[in-house]
Amino acid sequence: MADKIKVLIVDDASFMVKALSEMLSSDPDIEVVGVAKNGQEGLERIKELKPDVITLDVDMPVMDGIRTVRHIMIESPVPIVMLSSLFNHGEITFEALRLGVVDFMPKPSGAISKDIHDERNKIIDRVKIAADEDIDKVRRVKVCRLDSRDRLTERYEFRQLDYVVAIGTTLGGPNTIINLMSQLSPELPAAVVVIQEISQKILPAFVEKFNEYTPWRVEVGIEGTVLEQGVCYVCSYNEPLVVENNQNSEYCLMTGNNPEEPLNDLFDSVAESFNENSIGVLLTGIGNDGSRGFMSIKEKSGTTIAQSTETCVYPNLTHTAIESGVVDTIANANQLAGQIESTINSKRDD
Numbered sequence: 242m243a244d245k246i247k248v249l250i251v252d253d254a255s256f257m258v259k260a261l262s263e264m265l266s267s268d269p270d271i272e273v274v275g276v277a278k279n280g281q282e283g284l285e286r287i288k289e290l291k292p293d294v295i296t297l298d299v300d301m302p303v304m305d306g307i308r309t310v311r312h313i314m315i316e317s318p319v320p321i322v323m324l325s326s327l328f329n330h331g332e333i334t335f336e337a338l339r340l341g342v343v344d345f346m347p348k349p350s351g352a353i354s355k356d357i358h359d360e361r362n363k364i365i366d367r368v369k370i371a372a373d374e375d376i377d378k379v380r381r382v383k384v385c386r387l388d389s390r391d392r393l394t395e396r397y398e399f400r401q402l403d404y405v406v407a408i409g410t411t412l413g414g415p416n417t418i419i420n421l422m423s424q425l426s427p428e429l430p431a432a433v434v435v436i437q438e439i440s441q442k443i444l445p446a447f448v449e450k451f452n453e454y455t456p457w458r459v460e461v462g463i464e465g466t467v468l469e470q471g472v473c474y475v476c477s478y479n480e481p482l483v484v485e486n487n488q489n490s491e492y493c494l495m496t497g498n499n500p501e502e503p504l505n506d507l508f509d510s511v512a513e514s515f516n517e518n519s520i521g522v523l524l525t526g527i528g529n530d531g532s533r534g535f536m537s538i539k540e541k542s543g544t545t546i547a548q549s550t551e552t553c554v555y556p557n558l559t560h561t562a563i564e565s566g567v568v569d570t571i572a573n574a575n576q577l578a579g580q581i582e583s584t585i586n587s588k589r590d591d
Contacts, residue, residue: 245272249292251283280309299325320371331450341379404431409504411526424578483510508534519543525553535567
């Protein structure tokens, strides 16, 4: 029998510790090996207990969750699932995902509420997925806050929308998205549509803060939004969108028809709309979604790019696509932006 997944709970609220302990222990594959009341105590217990995964609160005394993540990733790297009621604080959600936590989930509202029981399966699922993360490949993203006054010309100078870059990822992806978009030139005649694994409750606050650290304008993907050049639209894997023509023959975001395979759906729609000017990008993630959609892009003479499995914390998505023979170019995480730019520039020169 495989060893159980050892989990350390770091949270100062006794009722939440009790609820999470009961919830996680109810699964036969998980063992709660300890608890800690703050980040400093958590760091000590990590070294003592050597857990496979930790669940981590944000608002704690002595050492808060964000400071704890920084220390963990340097001193004792271990996969982290953050559970917090502070999901509407953009600076917290953005920072946690930038630092490389597996996921940032809204904390259930209380031990005796129906909410916490409804969330049980999702939390257990995240812990199990976190246990499979290749922690050695997690890298914090270096970012600089941008002064909007210095980038008005970059952002709002009119450029034709000729290309769409469709990016698909699941867990572990937000970290790579932040890195990619902070390096990608906003002067490309393109819009970017991203589908990533992130709670809808967290998405607006995350995007608001993300917008401060990239030269692109970053917006939450909303049904009916007309695509604009220089804008990155971020959608949740749980409520994905596709690209279609509206009644005015404008390219816009619409609800897809295949919620079970949202990456395939997005890539299919972009291929249909932009043909040879469609660019698909697959990043780290769980599962095999996206490979069939990549084939659609290739059939329309578009371009497909996959993050190298060597730099993926979860290699499943890109490995499946590469093995299927539907990937034109493989690039390391830090090379993705340059590869997208060179692809568009070479198409423009043809």
